[in-house]
Amino acid sequence: MEEKEYYIRMCIKNNYSARELNRQLSSGYFYRYMLSKDNNALESTAKTIDVKVSRAKEILSSLVDKNVLYIEGNGPSAKYKRK
Numbered sequence: 319m320e321e322k323e324y325y326i327r328m329c330i331k332n333n334y335s336a337r338e339l340n341r342q343l344s345s346g347y348f349y350r351y352m353l354s355k356d357n358n359a360l361e362s363t364a365k366t367i368d369v370k371v372s373r374a375k376e377i378l379s380s381l382v383d384k385n386v387l388y389i390e391g392n393g394p395s396a397k398y399k400r401k
């Protein structure tokens with residue numbers, strides 16, 4: 319969304335006076351809003367990835383418990399191998 323369009327929509331939605339619009343413009347509200355919007359998208363993506371990683375770990379642990387897989391090595395270099 320372009321800055322000008324954003325402020326036009328906000329004026330219509332919130333019935334801004336000229337003084338309030340000028341205050342919003344000078345405070346850089348549009349840029350702060352866009353940054354927070356991007357941050358929320360990043361946080362949402364990070365949460366989705368965390369959920370998928372934790373689910374994958376649960377599945378791998380389950381397969382190890384069922385003796386379908388075994389772990390070779392320790393720490394970050396550990397690998398899952400099929401039995």
